[in-house]
Amino acid sequence: MTAPVLPLTPVSPPAGASDFLVLEAISKGFPGVQALDGAGLGVRAGEIHGVVGENGAGKSTLIKVLAGVYRPDAGRILLNGAEIETGSPDAVQAAGVRFIHQELNLVPHFTVAETIFLGQELSGPFGLRTGAMRRAAEAFLKDSLDAAIAGNRLIADLGIAERKLVQIARALIDGKARVVVFDEPTAPLSHTEIEHLFRAIDALARRGIAMIYVSHYLSEITRICHRVSVLRNGRNVGLVDPVGPDDADRLISLMVGRDIGDLYPKRNHAAAAPWLKLTSLSQSPHYADVDLELRRGEIVGLAGLIGSGREELVDTIVGLARPASGSISIDGRPLRSGSTAAAAGRGLAHVPRDRRNDGLVLAMNVADNINLASLEAVSTGGFVRRGAATTRAQQSAEALDIRPKTVSTAARLLSGGNQQKVVLARGLATGASLFVLDEPTIGVDVGAKAEIYALIERLAAEGAAVLVSSSDPAELLGLCDRILVLLRGRIVAEVTPETTDLDRLVALTTGGDAAGGIAA
Amino acid sequence: MSAILAIGRPQLKSAFASVVPLAIFLALLGYFGLRAPGFLEPATLILILKQAIPTAVLGLGLSIVVIAGGDDVVAGGIDLSVPSIAVLSAAIIADQLANHGSAAVTAVALGFAAAIAAGAANALLVTRVGMTPLLATLATSTAYIGLSKVVTANRRIDLSDPLIVTLRDGSILGLPLGLAIATGLAVTAHFAVHRSRWGLRLQAVGGNRDAAEIAGLKVRRFLAQSFLIAGAFGGAASLFVLARGSGSTPGVAETLLMETVLATFLGAAFSPRRVVTVWGAVLGAILVSALSIGFGSVGVDVFWTGCIKGGLILIVVAASALARRSGT
Numbered sequence: 001m002t003a004p005v006l007p008l009t010p011v012s013p014p015a016g017a018s019d020f021l022v023l024e025a026i027s028k029g030f031p032g033v034q035a036l037d038g039a040g041l042g043v044r045a046g047e048i049h050g051v052v053g054e055n056g057a058g059k060s061t062l063i064k065v066l067a068g069v070y071r072p073d074a075g076r077i078l079l080n081g082a083e084i085e086t087g088s089p090d091a092v093q094a095a096g097v098r099f100i101h102q103e104l105n106l107v108p109h110f111t112v113a114e115t116i117f118l119g120q121e122l123s124g125p126f127g128l129r130t131g132a133m134r135r136a137a138e139a140f141l142k143d144s145l146d147a148a149i150a151g152n153r154l155i156a157d158l159g160i161a162e163r164k165l166v167q168i169a170r171a172l173i174d175g176k177a178r179v180v181v182f183d184e185p186t187a188p189l190s191h192t193e194i195e196h197l198f199r200a201i202d203a204l205a206r207r208g209i210a211m212i213y214v215s216h217y218l219s220e221i222t223r224i225c226h227r228v229s230v231l232r233n234g235r236n237v238g239l240v241d242p243v244g245p246d247d248a249d250r251l252i253s254l255m256v257g258r259d260i261g262d263l264y265p266k267r268n269h270a271a272a273a274p275w276l277k278l279t280s281l282s283q284s285p286h287y288a289d290v291d292l293e294l295r296r297g298e299i300v301g302l303a304g305l306i307g308s309g310r311e312e313l314v315d316t317i318v319g320l321a322r323p324a325s326g327s328i329s330i331d332g333r334p335l336r337s338g339s340t341a342a343a344a345g346r347g348l349a350h351v352p353r354d355r356r357n358d359g360l361v362l363a364m365n366v367a368d369n370i371n372l373a374s375l376e377a378v379s380t381g382g383f384v385r386r387g388a389a390t391t392r393a394q395q396s397a398e399a400l401d402i403r404p405k406t407v408s409t410a411a412r413l414l415s416g417g418n419q420q421k422v423v424l425a426r427g428l429a430t431g432a433s434l435f436v437l438d439e440p441t442i443g444v445d446v447g448a449k450a451e452i453y454a455l456i457e458r459l460a461a462e463g464a465a466v467l468v469s470s471s472d473p474a475e476l477l478g479l480c481d482r483i484l485v486l487l488r489g490r491i492v493a494e495v496t497p498e499t500t501d502l503d504r505l506v507a508l509t510t511g512g513d514a515a516g517g518i519a520a
Numbered sequence: 521m522s523a524i525l526a527i528g529r530p531q532l533k534s535a536f537a538s539v540v541p542l543a544i545f546l547a548l549l550g551y552f553g554l555r556a557p558g559f560l561e562p563a564t565l566i567l568i569l570k571q572a573i574p575t576a577v578l579g580l581g582l583s584i585v586v587i588a589g590g591d592d593v594v595a596g597g598i599d600l601s602v603p604s605i606a607v608l609s610a611a612i613i614a615d616q617l618a619n620h621g622s623a624a625v626t627a628v629a630l631g632f633a634a635a636i637a638a639g640a641a642n643a644l645l646v647t648r649v650g651m652t653p654l655l656a657t658l659a660t661s662t663a664y665i666g667l668s669k670v671v672t673a674n675r676r677i678d679l680s681d682p683l684i685v686t687l688r689d690g691s692i693l694g695l696p697l698g699l700a701i702a703t704g705l706a707v708t709a710h711f712a713v714h715r716s717r718w719g720l721r722l723q724a725v726g727g728n729r730d731a732a733e734i735a736g737l738k739v740r741r742f743l744a745q746s747f748l749i750a751g752a753f754g755g756a757a758s759l760f761v762l763a764r765g766s767g768s769t770p771g772v773a774e775t776l777l778m779e780t781v782l783a784t785f786l787g788a789a790f791s792p793r794r795v796v797t798v799w800g801a802v803l804g805a806i807l808v809s810a811l812s813i814g815f816g817s818v819g820v821d822v823f824w825t826g827c828i829k830g831g832l833i834l835i836v837v838a839a840s841a842l843a844r845r846s847g848t
Contacts, residue, residue, distance in 0.1 A: 093736065105734055107727030109793040118724050119735035127715030154793065170735075 020045040020210045021097075021179050026065055026075035027234075035061040036072070037234040043179065043210045048201065050225035050243065051214045054255050054506075055471055058234040059214055063181060066212075067099055068092040079179070096178035098171035100185055104163050106155045113137040113151035116169050141169050144207075145200040160285075161193035165200060172204075180204060181212040186220060187307030190285070190488075198224055216305045218248045218512030230254040248512035252503050275465040276434055278317070281326035286312035287489040290326070294465045296433065299456065301476035302469040303509050304486030311353070313486065314438050314469045318350040319343040330434060344373070346434075349427030351420070353439040353469075359423040362412035366402065367393035369411050369422050374429045396425045400455060417441075417448020424455055435459055435466045441475060453479055473505040487511050541789040541836050545807050552814035559817050566696065572809035573702045574760040578602050578780040579787070579801030580709045581753030586784060586796045587713060588746035589653055590726040597726060598653050599747060601642060601661035603776035604668070605754030607768075609635040610761045611668035614677040614768035617684075624683040632755040638664055639751015643744035665773050672768055679767040688763040698763060705756060710798045722746065727795075779808050782829065786836050 019042030028036040036058045043049040053059045064070045066077060071087025078084070085091040106115055113134040122129040122136070134151030141147045147165045155163060164185060171177060182201070186194045201224065205211060215221055221228055222245050230238040230251060238254040240247055276294040281287070287309030294300045304310035315321040317328060322338035329335060336342040340350070352358035360369055370393040371378055378389040393407045400421045402414075411422060420440060427435055440456065441449045456479060460466050470476050476483050477497045485493040485508045493508045506512070553560045581602045589597015609631035616627035638660065645656040690697035713719040725732040725742040732739050761776070762768060786807065787800020808829075815825045 090736075099734075101734070103730070105728060105731040107724050107731055109727060109795050110724065114720060118720065118731070119737060121717045121720055123717045127711060128717060128720060 019043055020047075020080055021212075022078040023062065023066060024076050024078065026062060026072045026077075028061055028065055028070055028072045035234050036065070038075070039231060039234055039236055040075075041212070041229055043212055045178075045210050046205050046208045047227065048205055048211045048213050048225045050221040050228035051212060051231065052216075052218065052221055052228060052251055052255055053231035056233075057231040057255070059231055060183075061234075062231070063099075063183060063212070063214060066092065066097065066181065096176045098177045098180045100164075100168055100171060100180065100182045102184040102187060104160075104167055106163060106167065108154070108156040110155055111152050112141075112149055112155065112158070112166055115155055115166055116140070116151075116173050118170070120174055137169065137173075140173055141165065144172060144203065145169060146203060147196070147200070159193075161189050161196060164189065164193075164197060168200065177209060179210045179212070181214070183214050184216065184307070185213075186215065186217060187305075194220070216510050218251055218507075218510040220511075221251070222247050222512070248507065248510075249503070252506050252510075252512060256502050256506060275331055276317075276467065277329045277332075279327045279329070281313070281316065281323045281328065283309075283312060283316060283321065283323045285489065287486065290486075290491055292484060292491075294434075294467055296463050296465045297460050298482075299460050299466040299468060299480045301480035301483040302467065302486060303473055303476050303483050303505060304471075305509055306471065307488075308486040308509070309489035310469055310486045311438075314436060314467075317343075317467070318348060318436050344430070347430075347432050348434045348436060349373075349430060349432035351423050351427065351435065351437045351440060353442060355416075355419055355423050356412075360411045360419055363410065365408050365410055366397060366414070366422055367407035370396050370407070370425045370429055373426050374431075377429070392429070393425075396429060400425050400428075401451065415445075415448065417444040417452065420444060420448070420452055421455065424452070424459075428459070433464055435464050437466065437468045439470055440468060441470075441472070473509065474502055477502060477505060485509055540839050541786060544832070544835065545811075548814065549810060552810075552818055556814070556817035559814060564813065564817075566699075568810045568813050569699055569806060570696055571764065571813065572805045573698050574606065574757050574764055574776060575779045575783050575808060576802045576805035577702055577705060577753055577757040577760055578606060578776060579783045579805045580706060580798060581750035581757075582780055582784045583787065583796050583798050583801040584709065584713060584722070584753075585653070585746045585750045586726070587798075588722050588726045588742050590729070591785075591788065591796050594654060595652060597743070597746065599642060599657045599750045600654070600777060600781075601638065601657040601664055602750050602754045602757075603773045603780055604661040604664035605635050605638045605751055606757040606761050606776065607773040608638065608664045608668040608671075609755045609758035610768045611671040611677075613758060614679055614762060615671050617679055617681050618677045618767075624681055628683070628759070631758055632752075635751045635755030635758065636748065637751075639748045639754065642751065643747035646747060647740045647744045661773075661777075668773075669770065672770065674770050676770065677768045679762060684759075684762050684766070687759060688766065698760060702760070705753075706798065706802050709753075713798050778829065778833075779805070782833050782836070783808050785833075789836055789839055 021043040023041040025038045068089035116137045117133045137151040227241040228243045274293040275296045278292040281290040319340035330346045402421045585597045585599040613627045613631040616622040645651045783804030784801045786804035788796045791797045791800045
């Protein structure tokens with residue numbers, strides 16, 4: 001990883017050349033949502049083609065249609081003028097389209113050579129030709145990706161960037177790749193590692209491979225891509241051709257293009273003394289030097305892309321993970337880190353992002369789920385008083401308007417929004433003073449969203465301190481008093497909704513902002 | 521300073537995890553050598569190896585299932601029924617030879633057919649019905665033992681068939697015949713799993729199922745194959761079980777199960793990559809056998825032997841859990 005940093009200027013795209021890969025008028029609907037509505041994409045040989053859009057814009061559906069994971073309802077895919085069968089991963093693979101998934105998906109105890117050659121091993125009369133595979137893997141890494149990685153090292157011993165390069169080598173080793181799709185390739189990488197990856201991608205472009213580059217990081221998109229397609233609500237809303245370093249703003253306004261509306265209640269919080277306080281909290285490589293103060297009656301938002309360290313920071317606050325250094329205190333007293341029980345004992349209620357798996361006991365009924373964290377309030381001598389428990393849950397369900405109203409319903413039968421209300425009701429029942437809400441409205445319909453926002457407001461109005469972590473910038477702007485922006489593990493900005501609009505917040509989270517940079 | 525500590529601790533744990541199981545075994549063997557002077561003599565060593573054969577052959581089958589399914593004990597690959605398959609096959613062979621006057625070839629063919637069918641049933645339950653291997657094979661294990669009791673009426677069947685006697689007492693090039701055959705099986709299994717294209721793919725399926733699917737491998741086919749192969753090794757082991765016991769004895773499945781699982785996972789502690797391997801299982805079986813004979817030769821109460829073996833399982837599993845935690 002210490003190769004000299006070459007000035008990287010994108011090769012001039014083969015302008016006017018016809019598109020090598022064409023996705024034409026692709027539509028794909030799922031129950032309740034039209035993910036793609038006639039979206040398209042054209043990529044030339046030797047071109048790095050960026051695809052951007054907000055969460056839910058249809059980027060990943062489009063990629064999955066290309067990969068053959070989904071069969072589109074309408075539209076077709078052409079490679080070099082010939083139509084490829086849709087909905088067949090094998091046909092796509094055979095046509096020379098390769099995918100570099102965001103997840104690394106490697107076997108930790110395999111060597112580099114074994115990993116790269118898995119599925120197309122070199123074999124002789126005495127079994128695997130280990131030495132030949134090692135040499136071929138090393139040569140390929142060196143020549144094609146400019147990476148010096150020994151073929152006999154174990155994946156478990158490699159850094160993330162080296163694993164990414166091995167993953168790329170895996171996709172290309174058969175020499176038949178004509179299109180390579182990168183899905184958020186840089187999310188876990190550091191600045192110098194990204195430079196190396198970019199050089200590798202650039203080398204592939206020079207060999208005439210057509211590439212699709214999906215990323216939230218606009219500063220990378222504008223730097224490495226030749227052209228960029230912007231998706232919104234499953235449609236193409238723009239093609240920036242050619243794209244240059246100054247186009248981030250243009251991309252953002254194309255991506256966002258919507259109003260927040262009156263989804264959010266009005267705010268009126270009184271500030272008080274800090275209730276939750278984080279002091280230079282660090283956990284390499286996820287986040288570093290995070291300071292945060294949260295008062296009772298206040299709602300503070302955490303913004304940041306996947307891979308920004310936001311999820312790991314939330315996990316640390318609620319006691320699921322331990323920080324490497326720094327401290328957390330609640331009401332002026334330090335909190336023992338790495339213990340959810342200690343956090344709960346100090347009045348912290350956690351509403352996890354994956355409520356179905358982590359938030360609810362799906363097989364239990366609504367009443368039991370509500371009472372789960374505060375059974376002592378409805379118990380005598382270790383025995384739960386069923387009547388009292390049901391009455392209390394019933395009151396809570398009515399106050400939060402949980403539907404259906406019968407609290408004996410199994411939690412798994414509720415809609416996403418109502419399940420989330422049950423999780424909130426449980427936190428309320430414990431009399432928690434600090435709520436940490438992780439993606440509180442993910443997978444919830446708009447009507448239920450408004451109700452959940454009103455509930456969160458009520459928590460704060462009743463004196464709770466509320467921390468909301470969300471990948472939806474509009475939600476944070478509508479709900480929070482202050483928003484902290486995480487980019488690559490660092491807090492790069494603190495903004496208030498009064499002084500910040502959606503464009504600016506998206507720019508901050510994507511590093512598409514001059515002040516942010518890609519490796520702040 | 522804190523940085524050094526932060527790096528040092530996991531490495532220390534990993535070193536601890538890799539050294540402890542081996543150190544304990546070497547210490548115990550040394551202790552046996554001191555206390556029981558005959559323990560380290562060639563005759564005893566040959567005895568240890570011969571006693572290890574059934575466990576080692578079963579361990580070959582189990583290790584292939586674990587390699588294909590991943591070494592997560594609850595959700596990964598495990599086949600608790602391999603020893604029961606061996607006992608069932610042994611019961612059928614013994615019954616055919618002693619009570620039905622069948623030819624040795626017929627008896628062995630019937631035993632093997634049952635073993636393969638049992639492996640196929642496991643494969644079906646895991647890959648088609650979608651049961652977790654732990655539960656599926658726990659259930660089938662009980663059923664196979666039950667079947668073997670039906671076949672033998674839960675009585676011991678003594679055998680003096682030339683096939684069994686030759687397997688027990690014969691020798692080839694000065695090496696006991698059973699030992700030579702078992703070595704051949706182990707070498708074949710090692711080559712197939714660790715030196716062949718198929719084997720690398722099998723390891724990938726167990727190492728990271730998503731990675732294997734992305735590489736275009738038919739994951740379910742590999743899982744099914746692993747259970748079928750385990751069944752076949754169960755069948756092979758049945759002959760050695762019969763030879764070691766000079767016939768079919770009820771109730772050996774429990775001991776075999778514990779020793780096979782111990783041997784297989786003990787093997788992982790000795791492998792450089794800290795994963796279950798074919799050779800590791802064989803080595804584990806030899807060590808387990810050395811322990812049993814060692815405890816006997818220094819006169820440890822048989823009832824205590826069980827406690828001590830159980831304790832060793834705990835240490836080995838704890839060590840590999842530590843290695844896993846520090847490895848991530």
